[in-house]
Amino acid sequence: MKDNIMNKISGRWVSERELALEFNLGINCEPGTTNQSQLLTSKVRRKITQSRHPAGAAVVLGAKSVHIIWSLESSAGLLARDSQTIVAESIQWFEDLLHDSANKDKNADLAAKKILITARYADSAEISHDLEKLAGENKISATEILQRHLATTYVVAFCGFQPGFAYLEALPGSPKIKALRHDTPRAKVPAGAIALGGPYCGIYPADGPGGWNIIGLTGMRFIDPLNGQEVWQPGDLVQFVEEVK
Amino acid sequence: MTIEVIKPAASMRSQICPMDPWARRILNLVLGHNADILECTLTGPILRASTRTALAIGAPEGALPYPVWEPIFLSAGEELDLRRLGGSSRIYLAFPSPSYFVASAPMRKLTNGSPLRAKKSGCLELSWVADDALFSGAAFKLLAASDRRGLRYAAPTEVKGGREIPPEPMTYGAIQLPPSGNPIIVGPDGPLTGGYRRIATVAYTSLRNLAWQLPGDQVAFVKISREAALKQVLDLEDALVRDLVSC
Missing domain, CATH: 2.40.100.10 (Cyclophilin-like)
Structure with missing residues (x-):
């Protein structure tokens, strides 16, 4: 499962403080289709929205991407570090989150309303x-x-x-x-x-x-x-x- | 009330998220308290002090015949005519808390030459672009159908419109390309997700200049590196601590 995910998530900066993690197995956007992503089950989506990025950055979920938005106060910290390292760490964080959902939390009840x-x-x-x-x-x-x-x-x-x-x-x-x-x-x-x-x-x-x-x-x-x-x-x-x- | 509005502005609203991301913090440091500020759009008000008081204005350097980013002390009956914004589409107003003249809260002014005292310019820097060819130095004109939700620009030449995409997160400063080919810069009241392709992002420090652009103004978009954009943020954050001195 884990290796499988690895190749499918890419990270790119879309501003000085915003990183987009994109996964290519997202939902199909053809009109009228309802295919859910293999990765993005409801449980995973909920887990993402309840998650905090380890650096305290905001996590925002889109249809085929998760954006991590660092606060203005983190600017000095972001500048001090290698940008590719931050991307790699963030992909790792996201993979761990997906991995936990697929394994550890597999039987957890979603408690959907x-x-x-x-x-x-x-x-x-x-x-x-x-x-x-x-x-x-x-x-x-x-x-x-x-x-x-x-x-x-x-x-x-x-x-x-x-x-x-x-x-x-x-x-x-x-x-x-x-x-x-x-x-x-x-x-x-x-x-x-x-x-x-x-x-x-x-x-x-x-x-x-x-x-x-x-x-x-x-x-x-x-x-x-x-x-x-x-x-x-x-x-x-x-x-x-x-x-x- | 110590300040009366003699003639109202075209639009004057209290904003927690002003389009100039530094205006609220600077003006609050100037007046020594923490309150919402008023964002005036297109025209400002005529104000009259009914008692001795002070206020502070945030605007691009040189736009108004009044000092900006520092307290302005008014005597009873004195008027301030802010109808003409000197080529800026927005200015900011802040008033001291009622306890000011009792408690003598400290007031500060922004030093001359501080990088926080910026002039309006015809250049908007981008901290990210999807495709360099989209912004090859040509001028884009701001259209009248622009507000805090989105700033619409006319492309200088025919730009192939973007197709719709699965909705992705959007932030203030993101530039979307709708099918019309005319880019839209997402404003502070804009959508949290968007279904048009994002083609670039305005550098955070350039959002101040964006706040001042008037419909009809032309801007050139210029790409800078992510590191340069972060350095500029840190320069302004340092200036906020360094350049606000007692007065």
């Missing part, structure tokens, strides 16, 4: 949706698009974009929906809009521009007001339910 999200899927004054666009691209009816979405159990792959946002991946075996992003993003998507983009589903946490395909609207928010933490972690399951009037 299941989050039910109630939502409205009809056009309203607040949203104009893209169900017809998706219906055209998938050569099925708008109703069938919604049925597929509601029949899908999603898993939190990783957080990002904005605070309170999670990239939701359809569990393997779910019905497929192809969702090409808009060429020109909408100038304003309302907070709570449920949207599909590439292989992901997501909920816009705040008003702002967005290029994903809007299908519905929820009043739920995903940051706990008591502690400012996101309510979900990688591995948690999400199911959408149509709000009954």
Whole structure:
């Protein structure tokens, strides 16, 4: 397992204090596909987001990379050391983390939550949706698009974009929906809009521009007001339910 | 209140993460306390002191007819006209805590010639580029559709647009290439992950200069080494300790 991983992780600096560790077995980004990486199981993703880099740097998870971002205060320490050594140590740290997940923590319970999200899927004054666009691209009816979405159990792959946002991946075996992003993003998507983009589903946490395909609207928010933490972690399951009037 | 706003700025907001990463710390050291500062964009306010007071302004060197990065003492009734920002798109304002005149908190000023007293320039340094050919010294123009989420630049020549990628982490200063071919610099309120290819990163010390760029301004992107970028950070951090002296 370990040797196997070694060849697949590469490290490159993308700024003076930010190192990108990239792994080439990441999820497939083809529209509508749901393949999970061999390396990035939900358990590993969760472990990464809960990890601290030994140097105290922040660890941020992307779809096919982990970025390690050193603080401003670490600048002197970074300059004093050989950059390739830091890269090698960081790859080693990441390999150990993957190795532990594959072995030591193999049987640990993920303790995934299941989050039910109630939502409205009809056009309203607040949203104009893209169900017809998706219906055209998938050569099925708008109703069938919604049925597929509601029949899908999603898993939190990783957080990002904005605070309170999670990239939701359809569990393997779910019905497929192809969702090409808009060429020109909408100038304003309302907070709570449920949207599909590439292989992901997501909920816009705040008003702002967005290029994903809007299908519905929820009043739920995903940051706990008591502690400012996101309510979900990688591995948690999400199911959408149509709000009954 | 000891300071009244006679005419408001186009935008004046308290920012925990100002676009100039050093502005908050410098101005707090100047006024001897720790508070959020106000980021004014495009125009500043007209202010009037209702009692004797002090404030401090952060701006590029030479842009304003007032001293910057040091306390400005105002007598009762005195006005400060900050409507014109002298070619900078942003300035910063900080006010002393109400206890200042009671407790006489120490005030400091930034010495003349300190590297923290920077001028606005037409050059943005990059601490990393994916492809040297993308930035061969040509001028990029800042577009009006720019804010703290992202600064959009028009490419000087036709640049082949980037395709979408699996979302990857983004930080303030990352330069993305969307399909349009016009690069976007991620701002402090920008996305935490992005689905466009990252083609470069602005050196951290150049983010100050980025904060001052106006729509229509042209900049040249210049690659420096990672080590040089780290040295520049350390120079400014040293200056923060060394160049703020009692006044």
